[in-house]
Amino acid sequence: MPKKIVVLGGGVGGVVAAKRLAERLRGRVDVEITLISDTDYYLLPPLLVNIALGDISPQQATLPLSRFAYRNVKVVKATVKKVDPDNRAVETDQGKFQYDYLIASLGTEFDFSSYNLAAGNHNYTIDGALKMREALINFRGGSVVIYTPEPVYRCGVYPYEIAGQLDAIFRKRGIRDKVDITLIHPLPKPLQMLGPEAVKIVEELYAAQGIKYVGGITQPGPVDDKAKTVTVGSEKFKYDLLIVVPPARLPKPFHDTPLVSKFPNGVWTAINVMTGRSVKYDDVYLPGEHSMPAIGLPVAGVPVHFTAMASANMVAGELLGEPVDPAQINSMVCAMDMGNFGTVFICDVKIDLANNKAAWMGNCYNILKSPVGKLIKDLFYKTWLATTI
Known part of the structure; x- marks a missing residue:
């Protein structure tokens, strides 16, 4: 047998x-x-x-x-x-x-029911990505809100990347002066989990691009698709285009x-x-x-x-x-496309058998910040796909 x-x-x-x-x-x-x-x-x-x-x-x-x-x-x-x-x-x-x-x-599981996230656009499925593509094609200007209500979701760097990528796309289309981009996220500082070097890179990028970061949210609220608002604590953020990052379940x-x-x-x-x-x-x-x-x-x-x-x-x-x-894993490579440039971080992973944990936060360092980094990310994933099966 x-x-x-x-x-x-x-x-x-x-x-x-x-x-x-x-x-x-x-x-x-x-x-x-x-x-x-x-x-x-x-x-x-x-x-x-x-x-x-x-x-x-x-x-x-x-x-x-x-x-x-x-x-x-x-x-x-x-x-x-x-x-x-x-x-x-x-x-x-x-x-x-x-x-x-x-x-x-x-x-x-992607939780779109909590916070009424189904009202927004996303690229967590093929159908979702195609609908988001259509929404971006038809977008002519206004307020873009990227809403990440909880800290556990697929691909931790994604919300930070998409903000920079949208900035670059809107500039190429000549409508950036008609667009406000706001990223709402649970972490107090952008890309904080990768350490101070990553925070500095993203904060400088967002300052230059005019991207607003609303971090450290502890009271995520619902999306009102009729009023087109996202409620966070006592604040409401108006949107014309909403991109959501669903919590993982x-x-x-x-x-x-x-x-x-x-x-x-x-x-x-x-x-x-x-x-x-x-x-x-x-x-x-x-x-x-x-x-x-x-x-x-x-x-x-x-x-x-x-x-x-x-x-x-x-x-x-x-x-x-x-x-x-x-x-088992002893390091992770994180290649990011930030819109105008790419950046590559390596995080050393320390296996803690006594506590059954893999510690990596605080052990990350940047090895590249360049437009070439975008190409490296592209090659990284295409090579991974080509050699998977």
């Missing part, structure tokens, strides 16, 4: 884990690898902003999961309904799947399961920081965005990529009977 490995999610974590397992196990162990995804394509989320800004088409941001066929990975298009670790089962709209090992990387298949725990920053799947293994089930690995806040890492593709590699290495090592080095 082959060992059954079920991988949930066709995003960064699931694809990386499935590829790594196939590379290490094919022809060496009797194993059946099944990748379950609710789409038949892999999407690189950072490229959604490029779709929204009109730089690329959706097809240029995706790869067909059918490419996994040559790796002997079975791909099933299905929506995961529930994870049942006590019975080693996954329930989907296409039936139930049993497993010997489970690697689940289901991203996060635990995916529904994990609700009411023993895989989750409550943390100061929300309810998330609980894992070992080094391996991505569930803290309660030895046969379950959870290297997804839904675990990153629990171990101190950002909700982003880079830490998910490395945690998925670590999880796959653990499973492969156990099946092969070989010594296991999970090779």
